[in-house]
Amino acid sequence: MKYVSTRGSAPALGFADVLLAGLADDGGLYVPDTWPQLSPGTIAGFAGQPYAVAAHDVIAPFVAGEIAEADLRRMCNEAYATFRHRATAPLVEIGPGAWVLELFHGPTLAFKDFAMQLLARLMDHVLARRNERITLLAATSGDTGGAAVEAFAGRSNIDLFVLFPEGRVSPFQQRQMTTTGAANVHALAVKGTFDDCQAMVKAAFNSRDIRRRLAITGVNSINWARIVAQVVYYFTAAVALGAPRVPIAFSVPTGNFGDVFAGYVAKRMGLPLAKLIVATNVNDILARTLATGRYETRGVHATTSPSMDIQVSSNFERLLFEACGRDAATVRRLMAELGTSGSFAIDPVPLAAIREDFAGGMADETEVAATMAETVRETGFLPDPHTAIGIAVGQRFRQPGTPLVALATAHPAKFAAAVEAATGRTPPLPEGFAHLMSGKETLTVIASDQRSFEDYLLSHAGAVKNEV
Numbered sequence: 001m002k003y004v005s006t007r008g009s010a011p012a013l014g015f016a017d018v019l020l021a022g023l024a025d026d027g028g029l030y031v032p033d034t035w036p037q038l039s040p041g042t043i044a045g046f047a048g049q050p051y052a053v054a055a056h057d058v059i060a061p062f063v064a065g066e067i068a069e070a071d072l073r074r075m076c077n078e079a080y081a082t083f084r085h086r087a088t089a090p091l092v093e094i095g096p097g098a099w100v101l102e103l104f105h106g107p108t109l110a111f112k113d114f115a116m117q118l119l120a121r122l123m124d125h126v127l128a129r130r131n132e133r134i135t136l137l138a139a140t141s142g143d144t145g146g147a148a149v150e151a152f153a154g155r156s157n158i159d160l161f162v163l164f165p166e167g168r169v170s171p172f173q174q175r176q177m178t179t180t181g182a183a184n185v186h187a188l189a190v191k192g193t194f195d196d197c198q199a200m201v202k203a204a205f206n207s208r209d210i211r212r213r214l215a216i217t218g219v220n221s222i223n224w225a226r227i228v229a230q231v232v233y234y235f236t237a238a239v240a241l242g243a244p245r246v247p248i249a250f251s252v253p254t255g256n257f258g259d260v261f262a263g264y265v266a267k268r269m270g271l272p273l274a275k276l277i278v279a280t281n282v283n284d285i286l287a288r289t290l291a292t293g294r295y296e297t298r299g300v301h302a303t304t305s306p307s308m309d310i311q312v313s314s315n316f317e318r319l320l321f322e323a324c325g326r327d328a329a330t331v332r333r334l335m336a337e338l339g340t341s342g343s344f345a346i347d348p349v350p351l352a353a354i355r356e357d358f359a360g361g362m363a364d365e366t367e368v369a370a371t372m373a374e375t376v377r378e379t380g381f382l383p384d385p386h387t388a389i390g391i392a393v394g395q396r397f398r399q400p401g402t403p404l405v406a407l408a409t410a411h412p413a414k415f416a417a418a419v420e421a422a423t424g425r426t427p428p429l430p431e432g433f434a435h436l437m438s439g440k441e442t443l444t445v446i447a448s449d450q451r452s453f454e455d456y457l458l459s460h461a462g463a464v465k466n467e468v
């Protein structure tokens with residue numbers, strides 16, 4: 001299978017190259033040139049299978065010809081063996097026809113583990129076969145960094161540099177990044193904000209000197225391999241509730257549009273789905289786009305669901321490409337408009353296509369708190385703020401006879417303060433995390449200064465090219 005860029009002028013690449021590239025070199029995002037199809041019989045066959053087996057079967061067509069069957073099977077087994085729940089992604093009923101899909105049983109208690117655990121193994125495998133080494137850069141406001149460190153710690157062919165704003169992540173989040181003891185992980189506490197961290201990573205990616213001397217890539221949610229790993233749980237959850245006979249609706253707490261786009265991929269592969277519900281917090285660019293057809297950036301507001309506090313939603317470009325009939329010239333034009341004016345309008349035909357598959361809505365902070373309190377009171381299930389947004393917005397689109405699944409994207413203990421304030425309950429930390437708060441921390445404090453960062457990078461990366 002080949003992958004093409006949404007902007008149409010980067011070379012088509014195979015899976016392994018797309019995995020290591022992240023972003024396409026024309027600034028676009030990679031998508032498969034065709035959508036593999038799974039028959040109703042194959043889909044029904046996922047019922048009762050171990051999660052890792054379904055993962056292999058869903059992912060296999062996307063890596064065909066590049067990763068051997070047995071290797072993919074082994075990596076799926078290893079990645080999902082790190083989860084603490086036997087079902088990996090268990091469904092919990094919270095009302096008649098209403099369910100939550102618990103995606104927080106991985107090593108860092110957030111759904112990002114589903115993608116990151118597999119991504120790390122895939123990258124290490126491809127690099128080992130090519131006898132190459134790579135440097136990963138990530139800026140984090142907390143969650144992505146922890147999931148990346150947990151997944152990449154100890155991988156032989158990868159150095160990970162993760163930048164976080166000093167004093168602005170929770171002690172739990174910081175310790176997830178600083179206590180692995182792994183020599184290939186570099187946790188950098190930046191004297192600045194998350195935006196400073198992001199700007200430093202971006203500048204390093206754009207630095208010709210760095211690019212000449214280091215093979216660098218990113219692990220953010222535009223990496224195709226992260227999307228593909230997330231397609232799996234849409235299949236396993238839908239099948240458990242009667243698919244492919246019955247269409248299922250999913251409500252997805254959304255920021256960068258990676259998770260809900262994975263649901264769209266499942267649909268394109270043959271899984272019958274009712275609406276995919278895009279649930280946002282007050283940073284509601286996507287809910288507004290669905291309502292008005294205009295994609296328009298505004299400032300970012302800090303909320304109790306920080307992993308959804310975004311200004312632009314990168315993966316939306318993939319949907320735009322599909323909705324415009326894969327017309328890369330149109331995508332290029334709209335993205336250029338976004339760059340110059342901060343907005344663009346979607347034409348009526350692609351907008352209608354998007355509304356065919358997606359519905360959307362926003363929940364503000366009052367509604368999020370009320371939903372946390374009401375859900376635990378009425379059902380016993382204690383949602384974190386991100387999950388509460390999925391539940392609240394999902395409820396508005398309930399259709400009789402169609403099961404509705406809200407994705408539970410983080411464990412409530414990860415956002416304990418907000419959960420406590422809304423519900424009066426203290427979510428207990430699951431077993432096995434006590435070591436985190438007592439382990440030895442290794443981190444380096446650096447100034448919010450490009451020069452210090454790049455010097456550090458060049459003197460600590462294991463794969464500096466000496467010929468200049």
Ligand SMILES: *Cc1c(COP(=O)(O)O)cnc(C)c1O
Binds near residue numbers: 110143258259308409
């Ligand atoms: C990243 C994240 C989201 C948003 O997912 P996207 O793929 O960016 O839309 C939602 N909830 C939690 C807890 C997250 O960490």
